[in-house]
Amino acid sequence: MHAKVVVVGSLNMDLVARAQRLPRAGETLPGEAFFTVPGGKGANQAVAVARLGGSVAMIGNVGDDAYGQQLRKALEVEGIDCQAVSVCEGVSSGVALITVDAASQNCIVIIPGGNGLLTPQAVQRFDALLQAAEVIICQLEVPYDTVAWTLARGRELGKQVILNPAPATGPLPPAWFAHIDYLAPNESEAEALTGIAVSDQASARRAGERLLQLGAGKVIITLGAQGALLVTEQGHRHFPAPSVQPLDTTAAGDTFIGGFAAALVRGLEEGEAIALGQRAAALSVTRAGAQPSIPYLAELQP
Structure with a gap:
């Protein structure tokens, strides 16, 4: 059976230390807890697709270390096709x-490791996965030229292409927009892409309309507790967020995209x-960690 969703992106191991406060430069502090959690935006989104009812393949890189083995195993136990998770x-x-x-x-320091070596040629080796898919998802934790190639290939193949522009630090290359069916930033990412400060539905609509002008097919701006706004050439539609008491927002956006x-x-x-993605994301923020927080379809209220 061919995977209907292909995620091209990052796999990271999150090394998390908890302390009463963040250390100052040169300071050593006692910590309270330490744990490792499989993460990376690409891997998180693949896990979310798998748990929320979709068949999915992952294209990405890990290193030749114990973390790489653990990251791949974490995907395999979810039933994710990992033939294209390569070891560098x-x-x-x-x-x-x-x-x-x-x-x-x-405060976070990210070492790209194998993610930084995911080239267009590395993705092209697994073009059969892209050809067999219905939806292709990208983020921005792998090299931009790889994202650019994948978006263009997805458009060439006539697939539904989703770009989650995270982490976004500025505008996207103009040529990308024509290849994107759904551009899905959060508030801060929408601001980075457009220069429009996004804090509510009205400002989100302005940012969404600007992204449509740049060439995106449709825009979904996630607004945390304020829900999500779908902006299209036909108009806009607001989706209220389920009300929850958040514990940890890590991977909430990834859960939404995957769902x-x-x-x-x-x-x-x-x-x-969109509503299903929101319900899944809302449940995820009531739990700690990245992939451990992502719910299964059976847990969602209709």
Whole structure:
């Protein structure tokens, strides 16, 4: 059976330390807890697709270390096709060093490792996966030329192409927009892409309309507790967020993207797919960690 969703992106091991406060330069602090959690935006989104009812393949790189083996195993146990998760010799796997304080503020250092070696040629080796897919998902934790190639190939093949522009630090290359069916930033990413500060539905609509002008097919701006806004050439539609008490927002956006894509390939209508992604993301923020927080389809309320 061919995977209906292909995720091209990053795999990271998150190394998380908790302390009362973040250390100052040159300071050593006692910590309270340490744990490792499989993450990376690409891998998180693949896990979300798998848990929320879609068949999915992952295209990405890990290093030839223990973390690489663990990251691949974490995907395989979810039933994700990992034939295109390649091992880069002599390189570490992607790692995120995360320190979290008592107020849940954090500081993060990301080492790309194998993710930085995911070239267009590496993706092209697995073109059969792209040809067999219905939906292709990209993010921005792998080299931009690889994202650019994958978006263009997805358009050439006539697939539904989703770009989650995270982490976004500025505008996207103009040529990308014509290849994107769904551009799905959060508030800060939408601001980075457009220069429009996004804080509510009205500003999100302005940012979404600007992204349409640049050539994106449709735009979904996620607004956390304020829900999500779908902006299309026909108008806009707001989707209120389920009310929850958040514990940890890590991977909430990835859960939304995966849930949305899984719903599309299961035949749900666009609005239903957005609503399902929102329900999944809302449940994920009530749990700690990246991949451990992502719910299964059976857990969602209709």
